[in-house]
Amino acid sequence: MPDRSLIGRSLGETTVEVEKGRLRFFAKAIGETDPVYTDEAAAKAAGYKSLPVPPTFLMCLGGEGRDLEEQLKIYGFEVARILHAEQAFDYHKPAVAGDVLTFSTSVADVYEKKGGALQFVVTQTRVTNQDGEHIADVRSAVVQR
């Protein structure tokens, strides 16, 4: 069971290169047919340097190189009992294919509901690119039932 002493704890940094192939695969998986997300020429015509990272894909990239089970162990959570509770993104600059993004994550909050029957852990991730530009902030809450 997680306790509030976890708040502020760093969960480390991951770095990932945004690959065009992954973006096209993601577009297919979510039924995205706008060529801006799959065709470089269309992306450039729309003013992007390359294929843009779709709004929720930052969360997927942030999971890259991160062992979910290891992370859950820190909280004392089991993978079969957790659910995603909340998710939020603040966008500062577009991220595109070819960018190398750094995700710096820490525990932002720990709390419980229903007299402890539901336990929540909230993480906060700062996303920056290869030029040190602040791309986004991602907030994510998981709950263990």
Add this chain to the structure above:
Amino acid sequence: MTQVQYSSVNVGDEIPLLKEKPVSRFTLTLYAGASGDHNPIHIDLDFARKARMPDVFAHGMLSAAYLGRLLTNWVPQRQIRNFSMRFTGITQLGNVPTCTGKIVEKFEADGEKRVRLQIRCSNQYGEEKLAGEAIVALP
């Protein structure tokens, strides 16, 4: 796509809805691969049953991605400033994700015109699965 203008939208306006295909095992397998979320509860029936679920169920972030499409179908992605949601129900196999958005506020911040949208993803029975909001800048 004709650009949505701040002056032409009003509080209470609905943005064009997004209705997806029913969620299938194939949808979930593709999403697991593409997203990198390999939690077996979404793709492995045996695992789901061991976890006392009747079957596999959709990734919350799949419906979140549909909400993202709801927004990017309406305005270019670079106009999205903030996007947040709560997962309020489990999307089951056979559910038809239906995303809607409504303008609830018009305001100015950081020197630009923005609208706040209430967004929602429900199934074909009107049961809410995701609820949240987005802030979008408009010219």
Add this chain to the structure above:
Amino acid sequence: MRKLEGKVALVTGSGRGIGRSVAHQLAAYGAKVVVNDLDAAPADEVVREIRAQGGEAVACVGSVTAVDFADRFVRTAIENYGAIDIIINNAGYTWDNVIQKMSDEQWYAIIDCHLTAPFRILRAAQPIISAQAKKEASEGREVFRKVVNISSVAAGGNAGQTNYSSAKAGIIGMTKTLAREWGRMKVNVNAVAFGHIETRLTQALAGGASKTVNIEGREIKVGIQQSMIDAAASVIPLGRPGTPDEAAGSVVMLCLPEANYVSGQTVVCGGGFGSL
């Protein structure tokens, strides 16, 4: 006589055929009915008909095999009427073939519909029934609730129906088990095994004609050749197939207070034909 005044009845597959007649008869006894069908149009139609007669009904549309159906069905009853008193597991269809030609899809489609769906519905209803029963027990009241599961004389064996007969034999086992588990909650759990009842699934086909029904995107052959019906009728002591109203009557009689001391039984409704 309004013997079921105020009772809340959930009937699967009640947009058509026997289930529709069950819904009407229960409503005529005063029950509020949650009507279910795969398709919205027939379910809404039955709801309209019941309301037109001064009764209360609400629709819960969708396949009983959907993973979230049971919860939605139970919730529809609770949100609209605040209770559950009668559950009729009626929804079903046949998809026949001899065993060597029966696919796994065919097997599971029928098992899911006739066996797993009732299991999930009854499981989902249990906490509500239990809470109601506990409250009544604490008040020193004995209130009987009813479950009627629909079986078939095919449970005793019928060529071409490995899937259906297995499911229909299975539901009898479920009925007997729940009669024991739920006796302390004063729930009468019984089954009705139908013989030959005339519905769209057993309609007479002329010559080489064939008919299909669409079940979740699958076109499934239904209907029986007239010659087979004539042959079957000759072994029915009452001399003809049953009507949906007669079939429904055998279900509804088990829901009446007169049947309060009957539980764990299977009534055969077959015009004298068939025994289990």
